[in-house]
Amino acid sequence: DAKTTQPTSMDCAEGRAANLPCNHSTISGNEYVYWYRQIHSQGPQYIIHGLKNNETNEMASLIITEDRKSSTLILPHATLRDTAVYYCIVRAAGASGTYKYIFGTGTRLKVLA
């Protein structure tokens, strides 16, 4: 099963872009990369996902390298409310074609005023 590696913590100035990296060097061809974030001890919140192509939505952009071994989540204009733990997840196929989710350790992003 593909595992992910993320930096433990990062700081970002308010209004600047936050770039959060994730390594998933053992990812296989049919596994998606998902990003979630968790504010305090609330339930995690979905941000974005992708397979091969770069993706963008109203919250963030996801850049996936051509070899798919790493990705970067970009918050274009970070605000104080973006302070959270960000999880990079690879969706793995389990028994009988089912899917389990493997969370990384997450990156604690602190947005500074």
Added chain:
Amino acid sequence: EAQVTQNPRYLITVTGKKLTVTCSQNMNHEYMSWYRQDPGLGLRQIYYSMNVEVTDKGDVPEGYKVSRKEKRNFPLILESPSPNQTSLYFCASSPRTGNYNEQFFGPGTRLTVL
């Protein structure tokens, strides 16, 4: 309002006393899952279910049981809780169909086993 609910939100119990944490979703989702979260370890998946009567082990299933008799409910059962099961637990659900499987998480249940 579309949501995942968990009960109880907080629970303090003693070793060996059976307990059940309930999880319910009102979005008609096929996929449901349980996670535990411990400091320094992130979220780890305990069990998941692709549909009624279909369950599978996640990464840390030992000491837990689940059942999926109805689509909307996915209770987590601790037959004989131990202190190492003290944790923050999250239930999640998502639609099964298609490649897009955003998970919706519940508010969490903080369990302390003495």
